[in-house]
Amino acid sequence: MTFLTIKDAMTQSSGEVKLHGWVYRSRGSSKFRFVVLRDSTNIIQCVIDKSVVGDDKFSIADKLQLESSIEIYGQINKEERAPSGYEIQVSDFNVVNLCKDFPINKGDETTEFLADNRHLALRSRKNVAIMKIRSTVFGAIHGFFRSEGFFEHQSPIFQSSQAEGGSTLFEVNYFGKPLYLAQTWQLHAEAMIFALEKIYCIAPSFRAERSKTSRHLTEYWHAEMEVAWSKFEDIQDYGERLIKYVFSKVLETNLEELKIIERDVSKLLPIVEKPFLKMTYDEALKILKEKCNIDVEWGKDLRTIEEEALTKLYDVPIICSNYPKIVKAFYMKEVPGNSDVVQGCDFLAPEGYGEVIGGSQREEDIEKIEKRLLEQGETLDAYKFYLDTRRYGSVPHGGFGLGVERIITWICGLDNIKDSIAFPRTMLRYTP
Numbered sequence: 554m555t556f557l558t559i560k561d562a563m564t565q566s567s568g569e570v571k572l573h574g575w576v577y578r579s580r581g582s583s584k585f586r587f588v589v590l591r592d593s594t595n596i597i598q599c600v601i602d603k604s605v606v607g608d609d610k611f612s613i614a615d616k617l618q619l620e621s622s623i624e625i626y627g628q629i630n631k632e633e634r635a636p637s638g639y640e641i642q643v644s645d646f647n648v649v650n651l652c653k654d655f656p657i658n659k660g661d662e663t664t665e666f667l668a669d670n671r672h673l674a675l676r677s678r679k680n681v682a683i684m685k686i687r688s689t690v691f692g693a694i695h696g697f698f699r700s701e702g703f704f705e706h707q708s709p710i711f712q713s714s715q716a717e718g719g720s721t722l723f724e725v726n727y728f729g730k731p732l733y734l735a736q737t738w739q740l741h742a743e744a745m746i747f748a749l750e751k752i753y754c755i756a757p758s759f760r761a762e763r764s765k766t767s768r769h770l771t772e773y774w775h776a777e778m779e780v781a782w783s784k785f786e787d788i789q790d791y792g793e794r795l796i797k798y799v800f801s802k803v804l805e806t807n808l809e810e811l812k813i814i815e816r817d818v819s820k821l822l823p824i825v826e827k828p829f830l831k832m833t834y835d836e837a838l839k840i841l842k843e844k845c846n847i848d849v850e851w852g853k854d855l856r857t858i859e860e861e862a863l864t865k866l867y868d869v870p871i872i873c874s875n876y877p878k879i880v881k882a883f884y885m886k887e888v889p890g891n892s893d894v895v896q897g898c899d900f901l902a903p904e905g906y907g908e909v910i911g912g913s914q915r916e917e918d919i920e921k922i923e924k925r926l927l928e929q930g931e932t933l934d935a936y937k938f939y940l941d942t943r944r945y946g947s948v949p950h951g952g953f954g955l956g957v958e959r960i961i962t963w964i965c966g967l968d969n970i971k972d973s974i975a976f977p978r979t980m981l982r983y984t985p
């Protein structure tokens with residue numbers, strides 16, 4: 554007889570089963586022990602009857618504490634009163650590892666304590682549900698790009714220049730030379746489109762974020778794409794369809810998990826069903842002033858509070874475009890006829906979740922790129938390979954980056970991005 558998962562045992566619904574898992578709860582009397590068993594698929598109540606297993610075994614069952622690992626043999630049947638609607642009458646069991654004093658046991662642990670013990674806290678039902686949704690999101694991103702004819706390409710993590718501003722660079726000592734951890738795959742991806750034309754990746758990106766916000770990690774997973782021959786509208790369109798695809802996959806796969814984490818699914822449906830809202834930066838400033846009574850000086854980037862105020866007005870993401878050139882990266886293409894603004898777009902998620910995608914049409918004019926790099930205090934030497942992309946067969950192109958933890962945080966309705974990744978890295982949190 555092979556081991557079944559709890560889910561499969563419940564599908565079988567009657568007869569003999571053999572399961573293994575961890576003790577999720579345990580209580581009892583002098584004659585019975587009720588052990589709730591947990592595995593990756595569900596929980597199930599198991600009844601250990603002293604008159605069935607005998608005195609010796611029962612005294613072991615009495616010692617079973619939270620998170621002991623065990624194997625259980627018995628008869629499964631429907632039981633309305635049990636936590637998941639099924640129960641197992643145990644005929645025998647083996648203890649694989651007897652656990653003593655699992656540190657998380659009361660449910661009143663502080664956030665800090667749970668973060669220090671993240672390696673153990675990950676076993677909670679809520680965290681298991683979030684990690685399953687995370688897995689769906691990663692699968693969906695691959696599924697979307699592959700179904701659209703993209704090739705998967707990897708850029709190096711050790712890089713010799715910045716792309717998203719010097720202030721968030723992590724410097725590493727590379728055999729005595731300073732190198733940087735990748736902030737983005739983009740510059741190398743722009744070289745690769747000449748070979749593969751439509752490419753994507755999911756890889757870690759690194760940002761030395763000093764801000765202690767609920768949206769920033771220092772190491773996050775970045776889903777990026779780059780396409781040759783694109784127009785700015787194509788980039789926005791890919792972003793909208795990617796987000797819709799990811800949401801529909803989660804709704805298709807994870808209703809049970811969304812219920813466990815008590816996410817209001819009605820908030821997710823408009824993302825799949827309704828078109829996203831498009832507005833320019835200028836229009837955003839106007840709406841902020843008229844509807845939110847917030848004055849933003851032209852030329853300033855939108856801050857978290859402004860993005861929050863703006864996105865709370867709608868139930869779908871805003872694709873905000875045509876930002877002032879001075880607040881955006883050196884590689885973004887100028888809007889034809891207005892060199893003060895660029896063809897860059899941020900996707901701002903509703904419910905105050907903020908920027909989930911940043912993308913742009915790329916500047917093709919090598920002189921403009923060189924000028925902007927020099928204005929930012931960069932040396933052109935470090936960008937030789939990048940500038941070559943504009944010298945040899947340059948074509949219109951663009952791309953975007955999606956913060957995978959940002960979209961998971963939003964889908965799951967989490968208060969803090971740290972809950973969307975198994976082992977978060979922030980300025981103050983780098984263990985376990």
Ligand code: 4AD
Pocket residue numbers: 716717736737738739760762768769770771773775777778908909910911912913952953954955956957958959
């Ligand atoms: O807007 P960003 O900085 O854009 C880029 O890196 C471009 N090179 C992408 C591209 O065009 N290929 O970052 C893209 C996205 C943001 O919209 C956000 O979702 C996420 O990455 N992001 C972060 N997520 C978590 N923690 C951080 N510190 C993040 N910084 C950016």
Ligand code: MG
Pocket residue numbers: 899908910911
């Ligand atoms: Mg951005």
